[in-house]
Amino acid sequence: MDKIIIKMKKEVSDKIIEICDRFNNAPGELINVLHQTQDFLGYLPAEAQELIAERLHIPTAKVYGVVSFYSFFTMVPKGKYPVSVCMGTACYVRGAEKILDAFEKELGIMPGETDKDGLFSLTSLRCVGACGLAPVALVNGKVYGRLAPANVKNIVQEYRDMEK
Amino acid sequence: MDTIKLTIDNREIEVPKGTTILNAAKKLGISIPTLCHFEFKGMDVHNKPGGCRICVVEVAGRRNLAPACVTECMPDMVVRTNSMRVINARRTVLELMLSDHPNDCLQCAKSGKCELQALAIRFGIRTNPFVGPDHVQSSYQIEVSPSIIRDMNKCVMCRRCEMMCNEMQTVGALSAIERGFPAVVSTAFNQHLDHSPCTFCGQCVAVCPVGALTEVDNTAKVIRAIVDPTKKTVVQVAPAVRVALGEEFGMKPGSIVTGKLTAALKALGFDYVFDTDWSADLTIMEEGTELLGRLGKFLKGEPVKLPILTSCCPAWVNFFEHQFPELKDLPSTAKSPQQMFGAIAKSYFADKINCKREDMISVSVMPCLAKKYECGRDEFKVNGNPDVDFSITTRELAALIKQANIDFTQLPDEEFDSPLGESTGAAVIFGTTGGVIEAAVRTAYEVHTGKPLPKIDFEELRGLEGIRSATIDFDGLPINIGIAHGLKNARKLLEDIKAGKCNFHAIEIMACPGGCIDGGGQPLHHGNGDIIKARWEAIYQADKNMPIRKSHENPSIQAIYKEFLGEPCGHKSHELLHTHYFDKQTTVEVDLNK
Known part of the structure; x- marks a missing residue:
């Protein structure tokens, strides 16, 4: 193998270094560091994982092992309007699967993916604590409750219109 | 040194504190089957994730079966290593492992030296009631580097290679990745070994129990x-x-x-x-x-x-x-x-x-x-x-x-x-x-x-x-x-x-x-x-x-x-x-x- 040099924007590397420093570059804080880095970037690209590995003095393979293990972490950039469908017990029994199906169809993507315009990304999550409103979905942080598959088209259109 | 008295298969034995049931049984000439467990005496190498569960034994008063390789002997413990419950559990564990393992043993480089094959022979596995998801397994490509062939479809996640690469060698090329059926030991971003810090020392190959890691055959x-x-x-x-x-x-x-x-x-x-x-x-x-x-x-x-x-x-x-x-x-x-x-x-x-x-x-x-x-x-x-x-x-x-x-x-x-x-x-x-x-x-x-x-x-x-x-x-x-x-x-x-x-x-x-x-x-x-x-x-x-x-x-x-x-x-x-x-x-x- 030849030497690999990974280039990174200064604002990104500065921020990741600051996050690592905040946790004293302790290897045991890997998950916290990954959380905050994903909060900042929206996802965990390979370059970010390389830098975190370097700062925390752990192998990149270990960092990737953790990122690929937990479904919360993603290496795919999130869309401008992230869509999360709750699949917690209450939502599930009230038809969350059908809501997720409707979003898949409307957006043309599967959970874990981002559409090609970078506008929407789709994930499922477990319980947002709004079981009384089941089934629930979050779009760009806003909660939509008592959903029926028929509502999905209008919700998506709401955000598409904002882009016009 | 503190010692502990216990009974294994109706035989009494006294062992030093901290001895595992596996090693205590070994002293009595009872060889409990193992797969993920790997101990290289004199070399300070020990892999004990307790993950494969093939070594489970029955401990009186304990609800669940205990993995013998990581369970320490306790005073007056009564252990059964060969009850019907134990044997059936081991068979099921083995059948589940085999359910997503390719059965191309005739052509496998490890054939005859494979520890999973040896277990299948020991337990007389002839049919398998479980069928694993083939599509998940076949998603890993066989990868050929200058020295090592990695066929992750055959990985049983014993993680011995990961232990060798990280603890014995501190190279850090390998780690467990993914979860569930796709879980294997691989490199960062599942890249080619050539793009990892792998030194090609081959200690991973030396300890792999199955055909997942083998040498390039010239x-x-x-x-x-x-x-x-x-x-x-x-x-x-x-x-x-x-x-x-x-x-x-x-x-x-x-x-x-x-x-x-x-x-x-x-x-x-x-x-x-x-x-x-x-x-x-x-x-x-x-x-x-x-x-x-x-x-x-x-x-x-x-x-x-x-x-x-x-x-x-x-x-x-x-x-x-x-x-x-x-x-x-x-x-x-x-x-x-x-x-x-x-x-x-x-x-x-x-x-x-x-x-x-x-x-x-x-x-x-x-x-x-x-x-x-x-x-x-x-x-x-x-x-x-x-x-x-x-x-x-x-x-x-x-x-x-x-x-x-x-x-x-x-x-x-x-x-x-x-x-x-x-x-x-x-x-x-x-x-x-x-x-x-x-x-x-x-x-x-x-x-x-x-x-x-x-x-x-x-x-x-x-x-x-x-x-x-x-x-x-x-x-x-x-x-x-x-x-x-x-x-x-x-x-x-x-x-x-x-x-x-x-x-x-x-x-x-x-x-x-x-x-x-x-x-x-x-x-x-x-x-x-x-x-x-x-x-x-x-x-x-x-x-x-x-x-x-x-x-x-x-x-x-x-x-x-x-x-x-x-x-x-x-x-x-x-x-x-x-x-x-x-x-x-x-x-x-x-x-x-x-």
Whole structure:
């Protein structure tokens, strides 16, 4: 193998270094560091994982092992309007699967993916604590409750219109 | 020491506190099946994730079955290792494991040596009620690197390789990735091994219980070269092969089979059967001269890089190129014996027999997987033609011998060919930790002092402890020597060098625990440390058996300097026998253009 040099924007590397420093570059804080880095970037690209590995003095393979293990972490950039469908017990029994199906169809993507315009990304999550409103979905942080598959088209259109 | 009394299968036993049920049962002659568990006694290697659950036992008063490999014995414990409940649970565990494991055993490289296959035989598995999701499994491609083949469809997640790579070697190329069915051990971002810090030491292959990690098999290429009438084939055999090959033919560990090995290579049809020990002697001349050169400058107070580090081990070379590139001026520039041999075979010897470089196929038999990678390095090629064309392991040679109907144990002893076959006892000890530096000391002492050694055996440099040190008196000049084997121990010494806490003049480093005797290409030891000990003793016995035991006294080596090379570290030597190192560390830099 030849030497690999990974280039990174200064604002990104500065921020990741600051996050690592905040946790004293302790290897045991890997998950916290990954959380905050994903909060900042929206996802965990390979370059970010390389830098975190370097700062925390752990192998990149270990960092990737953790990122690929937990479904919360993603290496795919999130869309401008992230869509999360709750699949917690209450939502599930009230038809969350059908809501997720409707979003898949409307957006043309599967959970874990981002559409090609970078506008929407789709994930499922477990319980947002709004079981009384089941089934629930979050779009760009806003909660939509008592959903029926028929509502999905209008919700998506709401955000598409904002882009016009 | 505190002891504990317990009952296993209605038999009482007393064991030291902290003993696992697995080891307590072993003392009673009860062998509980294991798969993920791996303990390499004497080498400080222990894999105990308690993950595979094949070793479960019934403990009275405990609701669930307990994994014997990680459950410690408690006072008055009552354990059943063979109740129907236990046997059924083990069968189910095994069936579930087999449900997503390819059943192409007939064609698998590990067939016959596979621990999962052995369990399936032991439990008499004939059908399987469970069917795993094939599509998930087949999503992993078989990956071929210069040394190692990774077929992650066969990974059983025992994580032994991950333990070797991270704890024993501190290389960090491998980690468990993903979860559920897709979970395997792989590299960062599931990239090719070539793009990882892998050193190709092959210790992962040495411990893999199944066919997930195997060596690149070059036997077919070697057979083709042998039968090609337009090619002259030259073979070299590394020191550690001769104390291990016999095991593949049922001989006792530690059998020295040099004569039979030579006879087998001749019977296979190689045109010239030579010895890497010859070039090990050559390495000592070059490396020893380099050591004395650096020491001389040091004594005169001139600026010089010390300590000098050995450079025979290609996995170790990879390790510092990836992890300590800032120290790449420290190792000796001498090529490894394999590469020195190749360079001489395809220059000096090819001329001697009037053979064009392109018409010579140079093969090496090595205890090592990194040697396969090493011979492919660009700096060891002339116009694209490698000095060593193919490197095969001890295991591959055994396979070749078996294919060729050669009854190895009945072979009469034969001698290596001349001139690249004569060697000394100093060369054979290259095969174990401490051997290279002892060989170098034997020569450097006599060259430096001009006096004969008072004693040839440097017991203070021998042993199997991970890090050792000794001070050798060079007739009034104390020389501090360090030795490390296993890359985690090498790392400790390198960290000390970086911190300026090191007063060694010379350090020998071998990547594999025990040195080449436990290389990734040796017969599988399945964690039996006694096998390594036997090979280790055999290496020193082979040294004792040699009439000449100092490299500079090898008449064939003296002749090549006179006839061809001139002097050690001279112009011709530099051209043929020395190399340089590269910075291969992955680094993250700020992109100033964005």
